[in-house]
Amino acid sequence: MSTIKVKVNGNVVEAQVTGNMRLLDLIRDKFQLTATKEGCAIGECGACTVMMDGNAVCSCLVLAEQCHGAEIMTLEGLADNPVTQQLQDAFVERGGVQCGFCTPGVLVSTTALLARHPEPSEEQLLDALEGNICRCTGYQPILDSINHVLKRN
Structure with missing residues (x-):
């Protein structure tokens, strides 16, 4: 120990x-x-x-x-982070979450990316999410949700 x-x-x-x-x-x-x-x-x-x-x-x-x-x-520590809050709202509005098991990891990965690159390229976004597997959404609703937030900001 x-x-x-x-x-x-x-x-x-x-x-x-x-x-x-x-x-x-x-x-x-x-x-x-x-x-x-x-x-x-x-x-x-x-x-x-x-x-x-x-x-x-x-x-x-x-x-x-x-x-x-x-x-x-x-x-849990990102609960007050405005970017994370916007992402969570967009995931609900745009169907980026279904069963929800992968969602915390996707949200953390995306928040980390946006902290480093507030306006990421599509390639940077895909690279950041490469390690997050979703068995429900087919990924497009997740990407649509994230891109919705990016267009707002």
Whole structure:
């Protein structure tokens, strides 16, 4: 066991972690932040995407110990982010969400992209979402929702 300090959704916290504990487990089990989902556990689906020091990462691939001193942002921490709020509204209005399992990861990935590139190219948008798998929407409603927000801003 080791103790790490990490900033999660704006709050500095300490946690006891084992050497093989994943960031995903730390977020869900220790901090009870359940918007982050476990899908594939091998970094293929993006359901577990969080922001780590401003970058979208698959939390199933990051060891909790690697997060010592890092800033982690989950979808819960983005609740007051105006861009995330606009994205959520557009996903509902435009059908970008169906079952909703992939939605937190897609929203976090998109928010991270827009923080770096407020006016992304289509290629940048597709690259940012490449690691997020959706089995329901066929992706076009997700892209329509995001593009709706981009056109507003």
